Amino acid sequence: MAIIPIRRAGDPVLREKARRIRTVDKSLMKLIEDMWETMYDAPGVGLAAPQIGISLRLVVIDVGDDNPIALVNPEIVKRSGQRQCDEGCLSVPGYRGEITRSRKVLAQGLDPYTGKEVRIKAEDNLLAEALEHEIDHVNGILYIDYLPSPDALVPLTDAPEVHA
Numbered sequence: 001m002a003i004i005p006i007r008r009a010g011d012p013v014l015r016e017k018a019r020r021i022r023t024v025d026k027s028l029m030k031l032i033e034d035m036w037e038t039m040y041d042a043p044g045v046g047l048a049a050p051q052i053g054i055s056l057r058l059v060v061i062d063v064g065d066d067n068p069i070a071l072v073n074p075e076i077v078k079r080s081g082q083r084q085c086d087e088g089c090l091s092v093p094g095y096r097g098e099i100t101r102s103r104k105v106l107a108q109g110l111d112p113y114t115g116k117e118v119r120i121k122a123e124d125n126l127l128a129e130a131l132e133h134e135i136d137h138v139n140g141i142l143y144i145d146y147l148p149s150p151d152a153l154v155p156l157t158d159a160p161e162v163h164a
């Protein structure tokens with residue numbers, strides 16, 4: 001396993017629509033292991049492959065509920081409602097910002113460990129936020145895109161950070 005440097009906003013890889021994964025093979029599993037290690041080291045609650053410079057549709061999420069999730073070719077299949085989230089991103093270090101996310105999220109993707117398609121439901125919690133945040137990453141979207149203005153980006157002081 002290896003910790004890989006995290007790309008920052010301004011890096012073009014973060015703005016690409018990442019490629020679909022065709023095969024879950026050994027090298028993909030190795031990449032997933034590197035993503036876990038990089039995410040936990042950061043530390044963050046989620047990481048998408050483009051954040052380590054790999055333009056593939058692959059995300060990992062661990063919101064601390066003892067249910068870490070790796071998803072290949074993830075997508076949001078349904079979302080509804082709105083809520084305000086105070087969000088951060090490992091690719092935008094030192095800042096946070098308040099944006100609007102969905103209340104209910106239904107995501108799906110391939111679980112690389114079982115080889116099965118899975119659906120994940122989340123409502124009004126960090127998992128719902130992380131699913132939208134990470135799946136945005138594989139579509140070239142950053143949370144700062146949702147800010148009403150650049151001034152809405154708040155520098156972090158010593159407040160606890162949640163980064164994804």
Ligand code: NI
Pocket residue numbers: 088089090091133137163164
């Ligand atoms: Ni992020």
